[in-house]
Amino acid sequence: MIIPDQNIISYFKRHQALFGDQLILGERHREETTAGRIVEPSPPGALQAFNDDIKSCRKCALGASRRNFVFGAGNPDADLVFVGEAPGEREDQLGEPFVGRAGILLDKILAAIDLTRQDVYILNVLKCRPPNNRDPVPEEVKQCEPYLKQQLRIIKPKLIVALGRVAAKTLLRLNESLKNMRKNSYIYEGIELRVTYHPAALLRNSNFKAPAWEDFQAIRDRYRELTGTQPGSAHPAAGEAKAS
């Protein structure tokens, strides 16, 4: 028997009290996106309500060692979502994803493809920092990944980019090298997913910068293709209905 996650049940109850019949479930979203029909945006405040419901989570041991829960940040109606593996030390200190040097580099890369943090959403598979920035362990992923999936059901992006091998292999359950994974396009929760280097890896090894730039140009082109955005034009406004 499958026992539903209590935090998610609590979220849906609260959400239903706020928004009544406008509650949109993930299965319906996936059917609509794959069928190519219009996807209605989630009700305003849905992502914040979910944050409020799960921010005190203690489902795994990381809940006891974290300084701050790191939910994610950006445009709650973004068409492009970046996913890292877990908060690092600065993120744990500040409660924000991708801050510090890697975050500054990510901002520069976004600017180079005509985007800002306000155009995209940035989050991690785990919401709490693993000690000494070790890789997530399977039990932590098992407990925390449902939160990521629910975030994606609310945001409804058209494209996901996994930043780094650990995030990619965690989401895709693949034991491939990043070099192999970045050549392919995958589907995660019914959404197209691409893989590229984590900005921290680019800071450690400048040899990764050229292939990463190739990846980000391809991500930019695919994002424009999926959203109908023209170079130099305004990005799709938050709250507009999304056509898949």
Ligand code: SF4
């Ligand atoms: S890592 Fe995820 S599952 Fe574990 S305590 Fe934090 S929010 Fe909860």
